[in-house]
Amino acid sequence: xxxxxSSNFFLTDFDLHLLRExxxxxxxxxxxxxxxxxxGQKGVNFAVWAPNAAAVSVVGDFNNWDGNxxxxxxxxxxxxxxxxxxxxxxxxxYKYLLKTNNACFEKSDPVGxxxxxxxxxxxxxxxxxxxxxxDADWLKxxxxxxxxxxxxxxxxxxxxxxxxxxxxxxxxxxxxxxxVADQLVDYVKEMGYTHIELLPxxxxxxxxxxxxxxxxxxxxxxxxxxxxxxxxLVDLCHQNDIGVIVDWVPAHFPRDGHGLRQFDGTALYxxxxxxxxxxxxxxxxxxxxxxxxxRNFLISNAIFWLDKYHIDGLRVDAVASMLYLDYSREExxxxxxxxxxxxxxxxxxxxxxxxxxxxxxxxxxxxIAEESTAWPGVSRPTYCGGLGFAMKWNMGWMNDxxxxxxxxxxxxxxxxxxxxxxxxxxxxxxFILPISHDEVVHGKGSVLDQVPxxxxxxxxxxxxxxxxxxxxxxxxxxxxxxxxxxWNEWNFDESLQWHLLEWEPxxxxxxxxxxxxxxxxxxxxxxxxxxDGRGFEWLDCNNWEASTFAFIRKxxxxxxxxxxxxxxxxxxxTMRLGVPINCYYEEIFSSDSEFYGGxxxxxxxxxxxxxxxxxxxxxxxxxxxxxxxxxxxKPRLQD
Numbered sequence: 001x002x003x004x005x006s007s008n009f010f011l012t013d014f015d016l017h018l019l020r021e022x023x024x025x026x027x028x029x030x031x032x033x034x035x036x037x038x039x040g041q042k043g044v045n046f047a048v049w050a051p052n053a054a055a056v057s058v059v060g061d062f063n064n065w066d067g068n069x070x071x072x073x074x075x076x077x078x079x080x081x082x083x084x085x086x087x088x089x090x091x092x093x094y095k096y097l098l099k100t101n102n103a104c105f106e107k108s109d110p111v112g113x114x115x116x117x118x119x120x121x122x123x124x125x126x127x128x129x130x131x132x133x134x135d136a137d138w139l140k141x142x143x144x145x146x147x148x149x150x151x152x153x154x155x156x157x158x159x160x161x162x163x164x165x166x167x168x169x170x171x172x173x174x175x176x177x178x179x180v181a182d183q184l185v186d187y188v189k190e191m192g193y194t195h196i197e198l199l200p201x202x203x204x205x206x207x208x209x210x211x212x213x214x215x216x217x218x219x220x221x222x223x224x225x226x227x228x229x230x231x232x233l234v235d236l237c238h239q240n241d242i243g244v245i246v247d248w249v250p251a252h253f254p255r256d257g258h259g260l261r262q263f264d265g266t267a268l269y270x271x272x273x274x275x276x277x278x279x280x281x282x283x284x285x286x287x288x289x290x291x292x293x294x295r296n297f298l299i300s301n302a303i304f305w306l307d308k309y310h311i312d313g314l315r316v317d318a319v320a321s322m323l324y325l326d327y328s329r330e331e332x333x334x335x336x337x338x339x340x341x342x343x344x345x346x347x348x349x350x351x352x353x354x355x356x357x358x359x360x361x362x363x364x365x366x367x368i369a370e371e372s373t374a375w376p377g378v379s380r381p382t383y384c385g386g387l388g389f390a391m392k393w394n395m396g397w398m399n400d401x402x403x404x405x406x407x408x409x410x411x412x413x414x415x416x417x418x419x420x421x422x423x424x425x426x427x428x429x430x431f432i433l434p435i436s437h438d439e440v441v442h443g444k445g446s447v448l449d450q451v452p453x454x455x456x457x458x459x460x461x462x463x464x465x466x467x468x469x470x471x472x473x474x475x476x477x478x479x480x481x482x483x484x485x486x487w488n489e490w491n492f493d494e495s496l497q498w499h500l501l502e503w504e505p506x507x508x509x510x511x512x513x514x515x516x517x518x519x520x521x522x523x524x525x526x527x528x529x530x531x532d533g534r535g536f537e538w539l540d541c542n543n544w545e546a547s548t549f550a551f552i553r554k555x556x557x558x559x560x561x562x563x564x565x566x567x568x569x570x571x572x573x574t575m576r577l578g579v580p581i582n583c584y585y586e587e588i589f590s591s592d593s594e595f596y597g598g599x600x601x602x603x604x605x606x607x608x609x610x611x612x613x614x615x616x617x618x619x620x621x622x623x624x625x626x627x628x629x630x631x632x633x634k635p636r637l638q639d
Contacts, residue, residue, distance in 0.1 A: 022292030032111035043086035051079025060094030135238035192517030313366030355388030467630035508597030578617030
């Protein structure tokens with residue numbers, strides 16, 4: 001059994017000052033389990049915050065889980081306990097044994113860097129410094145002032161690692177991080193996406209939570225391998241010019257006994273009052289954002305993923321639930337703030353500090369909000385009164401567009417404003433247009449299943465939906481499987497329906513998405529002014545009877561623009577349409593191409609404008625609107 005050395009505290013006075021103040025942004029360098037050498041002896045230093053515990057011990061396979069073997073020291077009676085234990089090796093399993101006046105219980109390490117495979121719950125000692133990164137060029141480019149994703153193409157492929165693909169010989173087994181990396185990177189490159197977004201990869205006890213009920217905030221989930229395996233996945237993405245975003249969950253945590261709940265026998269990370277501390281809908285607990293040590297825990301965790309795993313962005317989950325004290329609560333089931341309002345002032349301050357610190361330490365890393373209300377300034381700087389996020393999911397666009405697409409085409413003329421409405425507020429925030437995992441679960445069906453019509457109409461509707469999405473202002477995000485027309489709604493516990501690619505309609509839809517991504521990356525008009533009204537202009541948004549739309553997307557340099565024609569009915573339309581310049585307009589995309597499974601109609605190879613005025617424009621074209629289709633035209637000026 002290893003002996004213990006209680007002297008030579010790893011946590012200095014300055015560390016303790018910063019931790020109590022809530023400004024130790026790299027607290028993970030001191031808390032948790034760290035390899036260390038003391039008086040010539042190599043071992044591991046364990047440190048944990050448990051201010052209300054009467055005693056704390058570290059127990060593990062290195063001391064036969066004996067609570068008397070390695071009692072920890074309350075460092076200067078600060079509530080931060082630590083001990084150095086010699087001769088502890090990597091991959092050793094451990095927990096903290098905490099004692100109160102009337103109870104004794106074990107907890108996993110809140111700052112543990114790895115854990116046993118669920119349902120086992122012990123933390124593991126691991127070295128995060130050994131991996132040899134090969135992404136220096138990517139990180140240098142990312143930190144460059146010219147790398148401004150607000151004015152660059154950004155097309156995100158949302159991935160749940162456990163169900164993207166399963167091994168062919170065992171559909172009940174997960175692919176490892178390394179197995180996924182080698183296949184996913186090739187696929188994402190072929191499809192033309194700029195980023196992948198991973199559903200949460202922090203350790204979570206229940207797979208059915210999809211990772212959104214986190215226990216090990218600093219531990220990459222062991223389901224798919226170890227920390228170095230996940231580093232390999234991120235590194236390979238970066239070497240192939242693919243950014244990596246991960247979903248991050250600071251809004252709530254589960255009640256599992258080995259986790260943060262009642263960590264030292266008291267409501268330490270959460271609120272004691274259930275009117276403040278419980279999410280009734282989710283059965284989870286809410287962080288106490290007013291406590292310095294809790295704020296420090298969360299902010300340093302965000303920085304940890306950027307530091308140790310080179311992550312390029314965090315999509316912050318359930319921001320709305322953090323902003324409002326009465327979120328999803330009955331009238332008498334919440335406590336107003338000190339001014340009598342419903343705003344969670346402590347959470348707002350936490351969010352602003354989080355975004356400020358990430359911006360200071362990791363410029364050009366993206367902080368993205370999943371925020372479902374009309375809270376103002378979510379993606380505006382904190383010095384302007386905003387929350388400081390770089391971007392926000394446009395849930396309004398998503399809801400309106402999918403609702404419109406579910407209507408039978410014969411009824412769409414009565415819902416014309418569901419598509420035009422988004423342009424009223426499109427530039428109030430830096431929006432990402434999401435068709436995410438939440439839209440293809442819980443009985444909603446897959447995207448292909450949600451749109452109406454026979455087989456041809458369903459695929460035509462899907463191609464039209466994505467074409468409209470890719471040409472609408474805002475960055476793009478689609479859930480895996482949507483790009484080739486999965487029929488089943490997403491199931492976290494099984495592989496995507498890759499076998500559908502044996503069929504031509506699914507191949508056609510996949511080719512359509514790949515070509516939309518290529519067009520998107522090649523045409524500055526589709527991304528440079530995503531968040532600026534100067535990048536969009538209606539040509540005709542009033543033809544509700546025919547359910548057609550025509551608009552212009554503009555780049556910074558005029559006359560670099562595109563004309564977009566959308567027809568949301570299966571009836572082909574031809575009409576005269578005003579255009580800004582009298583020139584030849586080449587068709588660069590048609591969703592009705594036979595290459596995608598369409599009827600091969602459109603404006604190809606292009607149309608010549610005339611000086612006939614129309615729609616208040618000095619020139620016009622005889623424009624063809626393909627049935628349930630979208631056509632994109634680019635002006636070709638004579639030299």
